[in-house]
Amino acid sequence: MAIAMRHMIILLPGIMGSVLEQEGVGQVWGLSGQALWTYLRTLGGALQSLPIQQEDITRDKLDDGIRATQLIQDLHSIPFVMEHAGYSTILRRLPEHFDVTQGSPVGPADEPNFQPREDANFFPFPYDWRRDNRVAARRLKQFIDTQLPRWRAWSGADDAQVILIGHSLGGLIARHYVEVLEGWRSCLALFTIGSPHSGALGALAAVSQGVHKAFIDFSAVMRTFPSAYQILPTDKVVEVSDDAYTYVAEAGAIPNLDRARAKAARTDFLVATREAARVNQDVAGYEQRLIPWAGTRQATLQSAIFRNGQLQVLYDQPRGVDASLADGDGTVPRISAIPDELRRAARFAVERHGWLTNNDMTLQPLLDTIVEVAAAGTQGLRGATETERPTINLRLEPVYDAPDPVVMQVTLAQPSAPTLARSQPLRFSVKPVGAPGDGAQHTATFVPGQTGQVAFEKLPPGLYQLTVGPAEIGPALPAPVHGAFEVVAADAQP
Secondary structure, X not given: OOEEOOOEEEEEOOOOOEEEEEOOOEXXXXXXXXXXXXXXXXXXXXXXXXXXXXOOOOOOOOOOOEEEEEEOOOOEEEOOOEEEOOOHHHHHHHHHHEEOOEOOOOOOOOOOOOOOOOOOOEEEOOOOOOOOHHHHHHHHHHHHHHHHHHHHHHHOOOOOOEEEEXXXXXXXXXXXXXXXXXXXXXXXXXXXXXXXXXXXXHHHHHXXXXXXXXXXXXXXXXXXXHHHHOOOXXXXXXXXXXXXXXXXXXXXXXXXXXXHHHHHHHHHHHHHHHHHHHHHOOOOOOOOOEEEEEEOOEOOOOEEEEEOOEEEEEXXXXXXXXXXXXXXXXXXXXXXXXXXXXXXXOEEEOOOHHHOOOOHHHHHHHHHHHHHHHHHHHHHHHOOOOOOOOEEEEEOOOEEEEOOOEEEEEEEEOOOOOOOOOOEEEEEEEEEEOOOOOOEEEEEEEOOXXXXXXXXXXXXXXXXXXXXXXXXOOOOOOOOEEEEEEEEEOOOOO
16 A cells, blocks of 8 residues: 655656647657667757857746656666666655655647646656756746645645655755755755766767767766766866876866866856855754765776876775775766765665666665654654665776777675685676667676676677666675677768
């Protein structure tokens, strides 16, 4: 039986996780269940609609006629930026677990005065992820300020508040609303899931080095997005000389990076959010609402070197950072997924970025925590210890050239109290997404604590989902981890 829910739940997706439609054209972004490069070719001229020609954060809508309409359902991957299994699972599980009525904050394009149904208390919240994230935060505030009183009046729950669940960039937007726009006054809890509170190195790689393959270049389009600049690392992670680290905007003339934009983006969004949270501690009635969830034990970009005009992003942590923290969810470093002041309140899951909202090993504890928070106030802020099971650390490239082999690196890591006394067979399963075929499987044996490689030969071009898990069954064995990659034909044409 579904659990009664008197509060309003809002789910915000990550970057590029909302479908975008343009007036008079139709869908201009809806990558779901297919390979990026194939999708970009099918977009044709619609791709040219995506660049932000001139941002104006005072306006809710730009003159390009583009608006976000819904969350993307199925697997999608943007190399170096994000990979995600889609939001279909969490969109199904939340209404199954809680007695909620789903509504939409977005109406038909020809109904400018649309109002959501007043009896709804679960809202997936799509947003235009190209734009300055402060616009999405403001629109979130506008929606909550209107819809929460309507829900209270309809339900009779005068004390109802909003529970925010934000995946990746969605968590940063929700936190900006809570801290900067005083959303904490209406918020019971904010769950950020794999959100880069201090930015991510993948964004730096995408902006500087680009997202391109064969004859298709998505880089110039991405560089126009204010949102991409607002998730650049905010910490000193760029090494410019031996053991000397600095901020991205102060590292010098990094190729393709607008230093002024990078500096302003850091100050205006992530740092502004962090500072507002600090100041709010002294405001009467303020309570910390954030419960961060972080993916761990996956190889994740941690730092960069900029020398002689060349940028190199690295999996090595900046000097001085404890080596035990040099992991993450494959996209967001562990230390970025958890604000400094909440290190003791964080929840952890051994999974990759795009599956944190889909894998039952992580989704069920999230649902249980929502129950606890909704039923007993702040008890859910206690946090949880990390798993003591062995873990699979997966290092996977986002794109491979056909006909080269798909090579991945795996480390079978022991917990602090080792539980594996022998070598462990792992099963690697690759399945094509949005294309026919059975995929492929490999089984390889790994020695605990050592790193090895597995290769898949002659995979046809396309998008693939990877699952790596134990070949045996047992309670002390590692939980499966997931990933996505794309194989691109060397002669791919637009």
